[in-house]
Amino acid sequence: MPAADILIQEIDGLLDAPRAEGIAAALSVWTQQGSATRWTTPEAAAQEPAFLIYSITKTFIACLLLQWVDAGKLDLDAPVRSLWRGPELPQSFNDAVTPRRLLNHTAGLPDYGALPDYQAQVRRHPDQPWSTEHFTQATLARDWTVPEPARFAYSNPGYMVLRQLLEMVGESPWEQQLAERVCGPLGLSRTTVASTLDDLRPLAPGLSRQIAEGDAWVGVRGRYRPGWVSHGVIASTVSEVSAFLHALFSGRLLQPDSLAAMVDAMPVGQVGGRWQQPGYGPGPDDRSGDACGHRARAQRWWPRVQRERVRAAGGTRCWRQATASRVQGGLIRTQ
Numbered sequence: 001m002p003a004a005d006i007l008i009q010e011i012d013g014l015l016d017a018p019r020a021e022g023i024a025a026a027l028s029v030w031t032q033q034g035s036a037t038r039w040t041t042p043e044a045a046a047q048e049p050a051f052l053i054y055s056i057t058k059t060f061i062a063c064l065l066l067q068w069v070d071a072g073k074l075d076l077d078a079p080v081r082s083l084w085r086g087p088e089l090p091q092s093f094n095d096a097v098t099p100r101r102l103l104n105h106t107a108g109l110p111d112y113g114a115l116p117d118y119q120a121q122v123r124r125h126p127d128q129p130w131s132t133e134h135f136t137q138a139t140l141a142r143d144w145t146v147p148e149p150a151r152f153a154y155s156n157p158g159y160m161v162l163r164q165l166l167e168m169v170g171e172s173p174w175e176q177q178l179a180e181r182v183c184g185p186l187g188l189s190r191t192t193v194a195s196t197l198d199d200l201r202p203l204a205p206g207l208s209r210q211i212a213e214g215d216a217w218v219g220v221r222g223r224y225r226p227g228w229v230s231h232g233v234i235a236s237t238v239s240e241v242s243a244f245l246h247a248l249f250s251g252r253l254l255q256p257d258s259l260a261a262m263v264d265a266m267p268v269g270q271v272g273g274r275w276q277q278p279g280y281g282p283g284p285d286d287r288s289g290d291a292c293g294h295r296a297r298a299q300r301w302w303p304r305v306q307r308e309r310v311r312a313a314g315g316t317r318c319w320r321q322a323t324a325s326r327v328q329g330g331l332i333r334t335q
Contacts, residue, residue, distance in 0.1 A: 008036045015040045024049045024204035028242035035246070037239040041204055049204035050190055050237045052226060057234045058159050062103055063248060064177050065162060066258040068169045076100040076261065080161065085168045090136070096146040099165065102158040104266045106150035109158040110139045112230070119210075122228055126211035127197060129227030135160060152268045159231035174232065186247055191236040194226045203235055 011027040018025035019040040026039035026049060041049045068074040074083070079095040080102065101107040112118045115138060121130070130138070139157045147153070163174055170177050175193040183191050194200065200221045207217040211224050226233045236244075247253055254262065 007031060008038070011036070012038050024051070024206070026051075026238035028238045030242065030246050035239065035242060037237075037242070039238070043205060048237045048239060050202065050235055051204050052194060052200070053234050053236050053241060054229065055156075056241060057229070057232060059248070060178060060182065060234055060244070061159055061163055061166060061174070061231065062262060063253055064170070064174065064181060065099065065103070065166050066254050066262060067181060068166075069261075070255045070258050074099065074169050076103070080165065083165060083168070086164055087133075090140045092140070092144050092146075094146060096148070099162065100261075101146070101150065102155075102162050105152050105154050105158060106147070106266055107155070107158060108144050108146045108153060109155040109161075110142055110144050111153075111155045111157065112139050113156065115139075123211060123213065126224045126228070129225050130230075132160065132164070132230070135230040150266065152266050156230050163231045178234070182244065182253065186243060186252075188236070188240045188244065191234060191240045191244070194233055194235040197222060197225055199226065199235060200224065 007029060011029055014027055015025055015038055022042040024039075024041040024043075026037060028035060028037040037048060039048050065074060069076055076099045078098060079093075080097050080099060081089050081093050081095070083099075097107045097109075102109070112135065118130075118138065121128075135157055139155075140161075166174050166177065178191075178193065182188065192199075194203075203221065206220045208220050208224070209215055209217055211220065212218045226235075249259070249263075251259060
């Protein structure tokens with residue numbers, strides 16, 4: 001049996017558990033012969049399910065920004081406040097806060113995920129997300145300092161700033177830039193920015209205990225508005241995210257210097273599990289050896305587990321021979 005057929009059988013097997021539990025899930029893999037995607041969904045549908053891809057959105061934002069670096073319109077090492085054309089930035093933004101340090105989470109910006117007020121408001125008002133100004137006041141307006149030497153501290157508001165900077169440099173909404181500079185050229189017809197309640201209706205069904213009072217599971221669609229992700233969130237299919245990652249790391253979207261900057265990973269200080277040397281570059285994380293990508297975690301989609309995950313799984317290169325497969329942080333790679 002050809003190696004590619006063996007690999008497809010293996011990813012089919014990885015879907016047995018979610019299929020039995022009635023969970024929407026999908027896996028995609030690239031080989032020399034091309035890509036293969038398999039999925040399962042509790043709804044009767046012949047079409048591959050789509051999901052909110054959560055923090056994989058950061059890799060798209062990073063790619064769009066680095067394209068402006070390639071065009072000579074953005075300096076990764078310039079102070080953000082010298083590039084800023086929006087409302088005044090909080091005082092903690094000194095000259096050490098650069099696009100590069102925001103991209104790899106080393107600028108020291110605080111996050112909001114653990115804030116009790118954030119968690120309470122998502123539970124009580126899942127359809128009424130905070131505005132950019134509210135996110136800024138809850139995080140960036142607090143006292144914080146830029147660490148020297150640089151060290152990793154994950155910050156969603158850092159990418160909120162980058163998304164705003166992207167719109168300033170590109171002089172157009174980031175949704176438009178995504179469509180024109182990534183989705184259009186790659187033929188990604190189901191990859192869009194989700195922002196309204198209606199944007200979730202075509203997506204895979206999901207349940208959550210985090211958007212309602214009590215401990216009962218409730219449906220996400222029609223209740224949760226994706227604006228609770230401060231930097232914005234993309235909805236896509238696993239096969240299209242896989243195609244994006246493949247094009248990105250094959251050099252179709254960025255010049256060599258920018259691609260090298262993207263995979264220049266900052267150690268995250270969490271050793272163990274799947275990764276021997278985990279790190280975070282400008283956009284992708286979970287880098288170990290020759291595997292690159294980004295995980296996305298959500299507590300809003302998969303039922304009957306405490307920490308639900310929605311993963312885009314896809315190889316980032318065409319491998320010479322597909323003889324076996326393993327799952328690494330949402331990536332299917334061959335060896």
